[in-house]
Amino acid sequence: MRSEGILRFYLPFALFAVILVVFPLVASINLVNIGVYALIYALAAIGLSLLMGLAGQVSLGQAAFFAVGAYTHAILVTKYAVPGVLAALAAVLAAMLVALLVGLPLLRLRGHFLALATLGLGIIVTVVARELEITGGTSGIFGVPKPVINGRTYDTPSEFFWLLSPVILIALLLARNLVRSRTGRALGAVNDSEVAAECLGVNTFALRLRVFVLAAGYAGLAGVFYAYWLAVVSPEAAGFELSVSLLLMVILGGLGTVWGAITGSVIVQGLDEGMRALIPKIIPGATGEVQLLGFGIVLVLLIILLPGGLAQLWGMAKSHLHDRLAARRSAAEMAEPDQSAGVDDKVGPEPGAPAAAGSKPSLDGVLDHALIPERGSTVLRIRGLTKRYGGVVAVDDVDLDAQAGEILALIGPNGAGKTTCFNMITGxxxxxxGTIEIRGTRVEGRRPHIIAQLGATRTFQNLQTFASTTVLGNVAVARHLRSRAGLVRGMLSLARREERDIEHGARAAVAAMGLQDDADRPVKDLSFGRQRQVEVARALAMSPMLLLLDEPMAGLSGPERDELSALLRQTREAGITVVLVEHDVDAVMALADRVAVLDDGQLIAVGPPEEVRQDEAVIAAYLGTDDDAEDVLRQAAEEVRG
Amino acid sequence: MSDLLQLLFSGLAQGSIYGLVAIGFVAVFSVREIVNLAQGEYSALAGLSAISAVAAGVPLLLAILLVVPLVIGVSVIIERVCIEPVRRMTPLVSIILTLGVSTALKAAMLLIWGPQARGLPPFPGRDLVVAGISVRSQELWIIGIAVLVAVVVIWAYEHTLLGKAMRACAEQPVAARLVGISPRMATMIAFGIAGLVGAVAGVIGSPIYFSSWDYGLGLGLKGFVAATLGGLISLRVALFGGVVLGILENLVAGYIDSGYRDAVAFLVLLLVLLIRPQGLMLKASGARV
Incomplete structure (x- = not known):
């Protein structure tokens, strides 16, 4: 976030710009020619990297959008004499439109379908291009003129390279901004834990669709330059080989890293040329797409040995260097203690930093009081809630209400259906x-992000932290609904003030949970109990009116439990409804205003703690269960034998 | 009328091949949740290897009996070398991984056999004309062998302990282990079956559909689409889906334009996903908490 300095952000761009300017001056024509192709394919690869790295979707048909762009441009320019810039714009839009139409039905599905469907799209585009008259059949479209700007024709490799350079730089900058934006953060969270991101209000489908369309736009633009440079567009432009090599560029460079996409495309383009030259020498008579052998092998090796690509290698090298520098510095400090002490003083806590641990946590700056309903009004209303799996009834006809400003505990033996209830309430x-109403709005069967928009969120029994980011990064995702910047504003980096607000709110929530010392640490380095606390901080940062906590005390030490209890009481004071599932019955009885007991899917008691404690059905339920694990296993095995 | 019957019959033969390939997809997916993009390559590899063996003087039947275990072996080796070492197998990883395998296999076949497509000699028998339809004896062989192999595989899955344990592996690994099948073993067997059906499809189809280094891409996609019809978990529906797809393709090629034949599979896929998006793979959407 803010800590990433402006210099550190722009320095690589400046360096890259210098390389782009100098390269054609020093390299041979042949190399510049390869460079032109590398830049063209890099455009498409940047888009694919965003799609795979941010949206977590594999496209095996990036070449299809590339071809749609190339064909649209070529047809408009050669057959309708449309001016080049206008044709290019239309071409990019056409690629995006195709992506929208394909993405609408497909992106709702997980994983494999999009990959295979985009593979099919590549085939269909090839078929259509070969069959239609307007696309010139198998021979394609010839004679796309070279670009002319201000009377100057860009027809040598060097000139075309320079023409491409600013386009690449802008494309990179926009992509880089997007990764750091609100949209990028939300999609990163989706990749780590889709369910947690959705429960914080992230509309996965909408965001994925946008990135898919954007990626197609990048590919379409690459297609435009391809048509310009080659002057011919044939059905092979949509070929599977191109999709594979684009995929390799992205994986090689590192998923989701836009610099990786550039690096990857340069290396793959070099590999391509090299293999085409080398293989026929080793194996006489080899013709055709022999370079694919190398592509395939490199892909497999990368996935097995270096799944993060060159970016992973770069990160490893950097942290190694960092460690060595740190070691050297500490050695120097030992030698000259006085000097280093002065330096250290300057990196002390900033004025106005969150209060140190130990003082009373505060929810100021976290909760938006306008969102909290009147105390005592019904926030959650459940009637006849039932969940069956085949013949098994997990939750059976449960009626339950929760009022604003109360802590309601849901307890019961293992397998009583507590988490299933939570899962249904949160979508x-x-x-x-059965029906579920949140402040009068029926929500049963709605998606989690809709329920989050109504002000309900949750934590998870099995941790669902966003493992690839820091504690602060986790909590910042929860401010998604408290902010608005979309894809375009993110790409143009126009949401700076909003980003500051997000960081502010996230820091306040982190401090409220007493996590400020760990704020900038990767969340996966934290202990199990601390990660639970991160989840609670994250849920609070959404400023919910209904907070569902699934076993928040598990893995916490005694003092940590007390702190959490204090924080939850404070949350209640603020008028928020807290529903928690908890195993620690003593903690529950001390904390909750009311306790509801589930057994075997049925609600057997609801009431104040002291009443429920005396309830005979409750006592029987707790004494009567001992889940014999072996029994369960034996049953499962018998089912298999059937 | 006889046109239609003719198209239906050739579609049935073509579709039996797709059905076999679809079974290969389901076998692997139901155990390991991997869509094995190298599935189509098995068929190309089997066809090309058999052609070489026959060219070297090996009798046709013996060539086939040699090639099928060879491809099964290749499939199992691929699983051991490429799939097994990966610890965190997400859909993204599995797709890229099997794509890499598929690409390398394809290129290796290009290097060994060159770019030309070629066919095995037809199996023995005489072509017939029945009720105005010309029936090639090879098509009868295709349908007969494909159905036989498919039925045996499906029967084994549904009626043997091993088969049931394999099906249980994805959902109840502990239970499967209790009856003596580890997920590792199940994955290996699944890849073996994928190799078997792929090899058989490649060999029986080669005399009329030919084999080439890039034959596997289209075939694999069509097999996948057929498998999708069965939600990637039902072997029976996968076989049936393959037949339906083969017939549809032939109808499109016969009545519209043979150039659009290859587009049919993709349109079917889109249509299926539009009509029944939930029932295909996401049995319980998002219930992975």
Missing amino acids: VLVPTA
Whole structure:
């Protein structure tokens, strides 16, 4: 975030710009020619890198959008004499439109379908291009004129390279901004834990669709330059080989890193030329797309040995260097203690930094009081809630209400259906029957992000932290609904003030949970209990009116439990409804205003703690269960034998 | 009328091949949740290897009996070398990985056999004309062998302990282990079956559909689409889906334009996903908490 300095952000761009200017001056024509192709394909690869790295979707048909762009441009320029810039714009839009139409049905599905469907799209584009008259059949379209700007024709490799350079730089900058934006942060969270991101209000489908369309736009633009440079567009432009090599560029460079896409495309383009020259020498008579052998092998090796690509290598080298520098510096400090002490003083806590641990946590700056309903009004209303799996009834006809400003505990033996209830309330599971109302709005069967928009969020029994980011990064995702910047504003980096607000709110939530010392640490380095606290901080940062906590005390030490209890009481004071599932019955009885007991899917008691404690059905339920693990396993095995 | 019957019959033969390939996809996916993009390559590899063996003087039947275990072996080796070492197998990783394998296999075949497509000699028998339809004896062989192999595989899955344990592996690994099948073993067997059906499809189809280094891409996609019809978990529907797809392709080629034949599979895929998006793969959407 802010700590990433402006210099550190722009320095690589300046360096890259210098390389782009100098390269054609020093390299041979042949190399510049390869460079032109590398830049063209890099455009498409940047888009694919965003799609795979941010949206977590694989496209095996990036070449299809490339071809749509190339064809549209070539047809408009050669057959309708449309001016080049206008044709290019139309070409990019055409590629994006195709992506929108394909993405609408497909992106709702997980994983494999999009990959295979885009593979099919590549084939279909090839078929259509070969069959239609307007695309020139198998021979394609000839004679796309070279670009002319201000009477100057860009027709040598060097000139075309220079023409491409600013386009690449801008494309990179926009992509880089997007990765750091609100959209990028939300999509990164989706990649780590889709369910957690959705429960914080991230509309996965909409964001993925946008990135898919954007990636197609990048490919379409690459297609335009391809048509310009080659002057011919044939059905091979949509070829599977191109999709594979684009994929390799992205994986080689490192998923989601836009600099990796550039590096990858340069290396793959070099590999391509090298293999085409080398293989026929080793194996006489080899013709055709023999370079694919290298592509395939490199892909497999990368995935097995270096899944993060060159970016992973770069990161490893950097941290190694960092460690060595740190070691040297500490050695120097030992030698000259006085000097280093002065330096250290300057990096002390900033004025106005969150209060140190130990003082009373505060929810100021975290909660938006305008969103909290009147105390005592019904926030959650459940009637006849039922979930069946085949013949098994996990939750059976449960009625339950929760009022604003109360802590309601949901307890019961293992497998009683507590988490299943949570899953249905937060939209993670669709109920078999029954209704759920949040402040009068029926929500059963709605997606989690819709329920989050209504002000309900949750934590998870099995941790669902966003493992690839820091504690602060985790909590910042929860400010998604408290901010608005979309894809375009993100790409143009126009949401600086909003970003500052997000960081501010996130820091306040981190401090409220007493996590400020760990704020900038990767969340996966934290202990199990601390990660639970991160989840609670994250949920609070959404400023919910209904907070569902699934076993928040598990893995916490005694003092940490007390702190959490204090914070939850404070949350209640603020008028928020807290519903928690907890195993620690003593903690629950001390904390909750009301306790609801589930057994075998049925609600057997609801009431104040002291009443429920005396309830005979409750006592029987707790004494009567001992989940014999072996029994369960034996049953499962018998089911298999069937 | 006889046109239609003719198209239906050739579609049935073509579709049996797709059905076999689809079974290969389902076998692997139901155990390991991997869409094995190298599935189509098995068929190309089997066809080309058999052609070389026959050219070297090996009798046709013996060539086939040699090639099928060879491809099964290749498939199992691929699983051991490329799939097994990966610890965190996400859909993204599995697709890229099997794509890499598929690409390397394709290129290796290009290097060994060159770019030309060629066919095995037809299996023995005489072509017939029945009720105005010309029936090639090879097509009868295709349908007969494909159905036989498919039925045996499906029967084994549904009626043997091993088969049931394999099906349980993805959902109940502990239970599968209790009856003596580790997920590792199940994955290996699944890849073996994928190799078997792929090799058989490649060999029986080669005399009329030919084999070439890039034959596997289209075939694989069509097999996948057929498998999608069965939600990638039902072997029976996958076989049936393959037949339906083969017939549809032939109808499109016959009545519209043979150039659009290859587009049919993709349109079917889109259509299926539009009509029944939930029932295909996401049995319980998002219920992975």
